[in-house]
Amino acid sequence: MGSYELLSNTYARERNINLTATLPSNNPTTMRILSISLLLLSTATSAFQVPSGTRTLRLPNRNDRLLPRRNIPTPTVEGGATPEEIKEAADKVAPPSSFYELQIASVRAAQDAIRDGYRLLEVEFPPLPASVLEMDDVSAYDVAKSNVNLALDFAKAFATTGSSGKVAVMLPDESECNIMLEDLKLDKNPYPNVLLTSLRRSEEGDTRIFKPENVLIGLLGRGSGGTVKPIENTKMYIVVVASAQELPDIEELYNQIKDVEEGSTGEPPVIVMYNLKLDVLRGDLGAPAFPGKDFQDRFLSRVKPVYYLRTRQYSRSTNKPPFILNYQGCLFRSYPGHFQTLLDTGTGRYRKVCGNDIRPALGEFKEQLTDALREEGAIPSKEEEGTLFGFLRTGYKTTTWWEEERADAGMEWRT
Numbered sequence: 095m096g097s098y099e100l101l102s103n104t105y106a107r108e109r110n111i112n113l114t115a116t117l118p119s120n121n122p123t124t125m126r127i128l129s130i131s132l133l134l135l136s137t138a139t140s141a142f143q144v145p146s147g148t149r150t151l152r153l154p155n156r157n158d159r160l161l162p163r164r165n166i167p168t169p170t171v172e173g174g175a176t177p178e179e180i181k182e183a184a185d186k187v188a189p190p191s192s193f194y195e196l197q198i199a200s201v202r203a204a205q206d207a208i209r210d211g212y213r214l215l216e217v218e219f220p221p222l223p224a225s226v227l228e229m230d231d232v233s234a235y236d237v238a239k240s241n242v243n244l245a246l247d248f249a250k251a252f253a254t255t256g257s258s259g260k261v262a263v264m265l266p267d268e269s270e271c272n273i274m275l276e277d278l279k280l281d282k283n284p285y286p287n288v289l290l291t292s293l294r295r296s297e298e299g300d301t302r303i304f305k306p307e308n309v310l311i312g313l314l315g316r317g318s319g320g321t322v323k324p325i326e327n328t329k330m331y332i333v334v335v336a337s338a339q340e341l342p343d344i345e346e347l348y349n350q351i352k353d354v355e356e357g358s359t360g361e362p363p364v365i366v367m368y369n370l371k372l373d374v375l376r377g378d379l380g381a382p383a384f385p386g387k388d389f390q391d392r393f394l395s396r397v398k399p400v401y402y403l404r405t406r407q408y409s410r411s412t413n414k415p416p417f418i419l420n421y422q423g424c425l426f427r428s429y430p431g432h433f434q435t436l437l438d439t440g441t442g443r444y445r446k447v448c449g450n451d452i453r454p455a456l457g458e459f460k461e462q463l464t465d466a467l468r469e470e471g472a473i474p475s476k477e478e479e480g481t482l483f484g485f486l487r488t489g490y491k492t493t494t495w496w497e498e499e500r501a502d503a504g505m506e507w508r509t
Contacts, residue, residue: 177430180206184431185449189403189424197244200401201251203429207400208364210430214348214396214506215366217248219403238335241369242274245334246284248368252330253287259329259363262289266340268296293333293343294321322346324354324363332366338378342385345393367397372507373404373456376496390496395503399453400429405438408460412473419473423447423463425454435462453508457492 175183190196200217207215221240226232242263249261265271271292275282282290322343325331331351333344344365351363372394380387407422424436424444432451436444447466454462467473496503 181430184428185434187428187431189426189436189444193244196403197247197251199428201248203401204248204252204364204366205256207398207429212398212400212506213352213362213364214398215364216370216372216397216399216507217366217368217401218371218399219369219401220405221369224405239274239278241334242278242290245332245368246288246290248366249288249330249332250285253285257329257361259327260287260289260325261330261332262291262325262328263332263334265290265292265334266336266343267294268292270335289325289328291325293336293340293347295323296321322350324351328363330364330366332368333370334368336367336370338375338384341375341389341394345389348393372397377494379496387495388502391500391502391504394496395500395505395507398429398506398509399427402427402433406456406459408463410464410473419467421463421467421472423459425459427453435459437463437466451509455493455497461492 187199190199196219200219204215204217220227221237221244222232227237242265245263249263253261265274271290274280275290280290284290324347331347336344344367348365351365354362376390376394378384379389403424403426405422405424407420410419410421411417412419422438424434424438426434426436426444432449433453434449435447435454437447439445445466447462464473468475
């Protein structure tokens with residue numbers, strides 16, 4: 095008996111196939127053909143079998159419920175986790191490893207802040223990966239498009255949950271909104287209960303392309319002239335791509351809705367300043383044609399940073415090779431957790447240096463990273479460096495004007 099016949103007989107015996115009863119005769123050629131066929135069948139069948147000890151991969155079902163944020167207790171109606179336990183767990187939350195995790199975490203942080211009664215929120219993080227943002231061919235408009243797409247995803251999470259009402263994603267004016275709608279190939283209602291619109295809107299029936307009164311209002315910086323209006327039955331406004339000159343429009347909208355009760359909860363709508371880089375815009379306050387510095391005290395200091403992830407890069411000279419030390423860190427906060435100062439370890443991970451219930455100034459944040467490098471021996475200690483040399487590095491003033499204690503400013507932006 096040949097090897098083919100031996101293998102085919104073995105396969106047939108394992109599957110209780112009677113070859114003699116199957117064949118009309120014992121023709122050798124027919125037997126060989128059947129043996130080869132059974133051999134091929136046995137090989138093909140085993141190729142699709144799962145090896146023993148191998149776990150099968152279960153793909154997520156669209157009806158699966160999202161898991162709660164890792165290591166954070168979930169409060170229940172019966173009691174569950176206390177606010178202190180939730181905050182203690184939030185203090186240990188690490189920065190997200192993907193935009194998917196970031197969106198889930200930012201939505202949950204905003205929900206927690208709204209539940210605690212805050213109505214002016216800030217969400218801030220890099221809208222594109224660092225490697226993309228550093229590319230020469232990435233324009234400000236590419237960043238704006240990414241911010242709009244991320245804001246729409248953020249809006250969907252609130253449009254389908256909580257109280258009834260719409261969620262409006264707002265660009266500064268109608269022209270920018272129309273360009274974005276055309277470029278993204280969207281209509282003004284891209285998703286159920288989600289509206290893509292603008293802060294300044296013309297009266298119904300006004301189809302003029304050029305509006306000279308808007309140019310005059312913009313140059314004088316004296317309000318919107320009545321073009322900023324709330325939208326009926328809207329529970330949340332998400333403002334994107336606004337400049338420092340357009341921040342007063344947000345304040346004007348807030349003053350119109352802060353005492354209005356919307357939705358089934360009977361509470362005022364929420365305004366979210368989404369990736370506006372308020373730290374950068376604060377630096378423009380007080381300049382000609384820009385809002386005055388009192389705008390920080392009056393309005394921006396009342397904005398609560400509920401999800402904040404801001405990276406900073408620094409360089410420092412040393413007296414040992416390689417003589418120039420490049421390092422970077424991240425200031426991270428996920429409400430109700432505190433502000434975490436994180437040092438980039440160079441391995442794609444961050445190490446927590448310290449936590450602050452009060453948001454550290456940028457100079458203080460840099461010093462915290464530097465102290466961590468001193469402890470690791472990467473740079474000389476303060477004693478080795480000398481007092482004079484250390485003073486020359488930091489300078490006399492290490493805080494900006496808005497980071498100083500101001501009598502009329504609120505503390506929401508720092509807590």
